[in-house]
Amino acid sequence: MTANSFHRVVVVGGGFGGLQATVGLRRAPVELTLVDRRNFHLFQPLTYQVATGALSPGEIAYPLRAIFKRQRNTSVLLAEASDIDLERRELHLRAVAGVPAPTSIPYDTLIVSGGSQYSYFGHDEWSEHANEVKSLESALMVRSHILAAFEAAEMEQDPERRAAWLTFVIVGAGPTGVEMAGQIAELARDTLRHDFRSIDPRQGRILLLEGADRVLTSFPPSLSRRAERSLKKLGVTPMLGALVVSVDAGGVTVKVSGERTERVASRTVVWAAGVTASGLAARLGELTGAECDRAGRVAVEPDLTLPGHPEVLALGDMVRVRGADGTPTVFPGVAPVAMQQGRYAAKLVRSRVRGRRTAPFHYRDKGNLATIGRAAAVADIKGLKLSGLLAWLTWLVVHLWYLVGFQNRVLVFIRWSVSFFTHGRGARLITGEAAEAGAEAGETAWPR
Amino acid sequence: MTANSFHRVVVVGGGFGGLQATVGLRRAPVELTLVDRRNFHLFQPLTYQVATGALSPGEIAYPLRAIFKRQRNTSVLLAEASDIDLERRELHLRAVAGVPAPTSIPYDTLIVSGGSQYSYFGHDEWSEHANEVKSLESALMVRSHILAAFEAAEMEQDPERRAAWLTFVIVGAGPTGVEMAGQIAELARDTLRHDFRSIDPRQGRILLLEGADRVLTSFPPSLSRRAERSLKKLGVTPMLGALVVSVDAGGVTVKVSGERTERVASRTVVWAAGVTASGLAARLGELTGAECDRAGRVAVEPDLTLPGHPEVLALGDMVRVRGADGTPTVFPGVAPVAMQQGRYAAKLVRSRVRGRRTAPFHYRDKGNLATIGRAAAVADIKGLKLSGLLAWLTWLVVHLWYLVGFQNRVLVFIRWSVSFFTHGRGARLITGEAAEAGAEAGETAWPR
Numbered sequence A, B: 001m002t003a004n005s006f007h008r009v010v011v012v013g014g015g016f017g018g019l020q021a022t023v024g025l026r027r028a029p030v031e032l033t034l035v036d037r038r039n040f041h042l043f044q045p046l047t048y049q050v051a052t053g054a055l056s057p058g059e060i061a062y063p064l065r066a067i068f069k070r071q072r073n074t075s076v077l078l079a080e081a082s083d084i085d086l087e088r089r090e091l092h093l094r095a096v097a098g099v100p101a102p103t104s105i106p107y108d109t110l111i112v113s114g115g116s117q118y119s120y121f122g123h124d125e126w127s128e129h130a131n132e133v134k135s136l137e138s139a140l141m142v143r144s145h146i147l148a149a150f151e152a153a154e155m156e157q158d159p160e161r162r163a164a165w166l167t168f169v170i171v172g173a174g175p176t177g178v179e180m181a182g183q184i185a186e187l188a189r190d191t192l193r194h195d196f197r198s199i200d201p202r203q204g205r206i207l208l209l210e211g212a213d214r215v216l217t218s219f220p221p222s223l224s225r226r227a228e229r230s231l232k233k234l235g236v237t238p239m240l241g242a243l244v245v246s247v248d249a250g251g252v253t254v255k256v257s258g259e260r261t262e263r264v265a266s267r268t269v270v271w272a273a274g275v276t277a278s279g280l281a282a283r284l285g286e287l288t289g290a291e292c293d294r295a296g297r298v299a300v301e302p303d304l305t306l307p308g309h310p311e312v313l314a315l316g317d318m319v320r321v322r323g324a325d326g327t328p329t330v331f332p333g334v335a336p337v338a339m340q341q342g343r344y345a346a347k348l349v350r351s352r353v354r355g356r357r358t359a360p361f362h363y364r365d366k367g368n369l370a371t372i373g374r375a376a377a378v379a380d381i382k383g384l385k386l387s388g389l390l391a392w393l394t395w396l397v398v399h400l401w402y403l404v405g406f407q408n409r410v411l412v413f414i415r416w417s418v419s420f421f422t423h424g425r426g427a428r429l430i431t432g433e434a435a436e437a438g439a440e441a442g443e444t445a446w447p448r
Helices: A016-024 A046-052 A124-128 A138-157 A159-166 A173-190 A221-234 A279-288 A334-352 A390-404 A406-422 A433-441 B016-024 B043-049 B124-128 B137-153 B157-166 B173-191 B223-234 B279-288 B335-353 B389-402 B406-422 B433-441
Strands: A006-013 A029-036 A041-042 A061-063 A074-078 A080-085 A092-093 A102-104 A109-112 A117-118 A129-131 A165-172 A206-211 A236-239 A241-248 A251-256 A261-264 A268-271 A276-277 A296-300 A311-316 A319-322 A367-371 A375-383 A382-387 B008-013 B030-036 B041-042 B062-064 B076-080 B080-085 B090-093 B104-106 B109-114 B114-118 B129-131 B167-171 B204-208 B236-239 B242-248 B252-254 B263-266 B268-271 B275-277 B298-300 B307-313 B319-322 B367-372 B374-381 B384-386
Touching: A006 A334, A016 A029, A016 A334, A046 A173, A061 B279, A074 B137, A080 A109, A080 A279, A109 A241, A109 A334, A124 A129, A124 B335, A129 B030, A138 A159, A138 A268, A159 A261, A159 B129, A165 A173, A165 A251, A165 A261, A173 A206, A173 A221, A173 A236, A173 A367, A221 A236, A221 A367, A221 A375, A221 A382, A236 A279, A276 A279, A279 A296, A279 A311, A296 A311, A319 B223, A367 A390, A367 B062, A367 B124, A375 A390, A382 A390, A382 B030, A406 B268, B008 B016, B008 B335, B016 B030, B041 B319, B043 B137, B043 B173, B080 B109, B080 B279, B109 B124, B109 B335, B124 B129, B124 B242, B129 B137, B137 B157, B137 B173, B157 B167, B167 B173, B167 B263, B173 B204, B173 B223, B173 B236, B223 B236, B223 B367, B223 B374, B223 B384, B275 B279, B279 B298, B298 B307, B307 B335, B367 B389, B384 B389
Parallel strands: A006 A029, A006 A109, A029 A074, A109 A311, A129 A268, A165 A206, A165 A268, A206 A236, A296 A319, B008 B030, B008 B109, B030 B076, B109 B307, B129 B268, B167 B204, B167 B268, B204 B236, B298 B319
Antiparallel strands: A041 A061, A080 A092, A092 A102, A117 A276, A241 A251, A251 A261, A367 A375, A375 A382, B041 B062, B080 B090, B090 B104, B114 B275, B242 B252, B252 B263, B367 B374, B374 B384
């Protein structure tokens, strides 16, 4: 930090963690640059609703420049962080979407919040036949895929092939998997009920595969049981103790209870199982000697800094945090953890600029929420266990509250209200370059 | 028409014409099939608002199956009409989006409403460097393109190249061209005003090229002049009597007033000039001997049937309609024409099923509307010429009224109200497979 210039802070990633770190430094005497490879913040907990046509992309994404337009110490930079030079204190960049970018920018403090992506347990070839709900584009692809599967079933004469079109397999019964299964069930049972003439969409089979012996393992067992009951009532079939052996164009092969192997013919597989940390975590581990676990998460110090590099912080679901005894803790990969760590990072930088010290990061667990369907959810709030309508209303208020942008809140609230009363889903469009190209060139390839 | 089965009507195209034809037959004793290559009806007059981030795709598109779910005599078929066999009375189909489709379906009456697409005056190579606003996908591509151009300008150091990023060329000053120019101007002047740190988006140059000597040639000259004034006030530069000589990656070359050739360096060209009818029009001409004009529109009889084939009707902007004297009339390519013709086609079929006759199609011109920007529009309603706020309010009410689906109406109304008071645009996201792939693979190719 030179005397005649501001302290330069570079934040990588405009997700929940990076956003809070940037907001938290709005009045600090620093020069801030927020680097993201997309030009918007995505409210990721609701992407699954885009994937099932309940919401439109613009309703859960908000431009980063719009968020920080009045924050004069902050610049937004559209680019991808490709590497870090710890010696020269430079972040290396790569251009995205054809927009020119500098090859590197200098920092005095670097805050890395790179997030995670889905992993296929070493079977990357499975990703060719499975769909995931992570980015907006992937959610739109899942949406087109699910809707086109019903269309195909309507046209298919062969009963076996028709059944495969109407079988939806969701791998992983964490919150995302449970939410996707519930939404597909509601789509089939309510929304599409009268849409077709040859098929009854209610005949759709929705299988939720989970390796553990219960759904939502991050919740207390009693809530897992209630969630399972709600899922069954919606028409979802949970398959517990089920390990995926292979995923291909015709379906999945599953090993159940460690013995018998079962084949499920399905044209739609949604992957919601393991995640792996952003590649930046592994790179930071390589550069600093900090240890990475199997999911690629780098172990940071109790104050979120990298060992030997107090000027570099990392946070969110790409890190584990060492406690006072040196053991790294894995916090759940949810928005509140990233948000609290982002706020902590901002506080640490503010303190340092003033020459003060900060106590280690402490996570305040405010509770755990997962929604299953209409008026069905589970909540575990500091030991208070809720389910059903009350949990669902809690979920609704919390999600609306945290949704960035007032207008989006209103739009989502209206969409949800209308859906609740009409069982409708306005945004069930089959779109994307594949659908459009197919429509024009008459292609018959099944979109991934 | 056999005695033991219903009269089979096949409608091609779920645009304004096909939709009205299908709705108009809801109580007729017919067996209806609506064929479209997309699974939704697109409210095309508002696609330009998607292209500038004011609206989200789901807000101006509505699933066809949802529209006709309660219309029990109607099936929706997701497929592309590839050919017509007039002898066997069969429509040939091609599968789209990987959804299986029968190779053909039989009809007793065929109603073809295939629409039109943009044409490049025989220079198809221009389409590689120009963007159009027709399908949802193309609108999203234009949106990503425009927003990325501002991002690129923000990063560009070279003043000349920066100016090219900030120059937006719209070709064609019909309603779509005028609306796009107005929206880009508002985006630059209002919405993005405080978003950047190196550039002032208000420096953006928006050129509206038109071959004729005035904008909006379908309106009376006095309204053209008012529209021109409104455009200039917004910051748009209309270039009249300007013929495009070439479009390439670096910009456009224009011949002005038939003499001097001018080069405009620009990275964003939006094409809103000529249209050409769906290929189905030419095919119908070939099969029946009906004459096609330069824009590919087939000439149909006064009752919209094909010469010698009273069982085949064609309508919308793919046809011209013969008058009593045999001269074909080109009606404007707007929604009201297609809607009235669709309703007429339904009436004709209803009459025929009852063994009655119908008078020739008669177009009732209810007026002409074009919007320019906030509180600025022109309207020509049966000789009554409106401009400014009153015309804009008329435009607003008419468009909300015709927007299919109650929920969409409410959502669009809210978006517009918020935009009006905040000058904001919620949906300005850079998305699409190109943006996503680029973000992941670090590609630097400028998306088309």
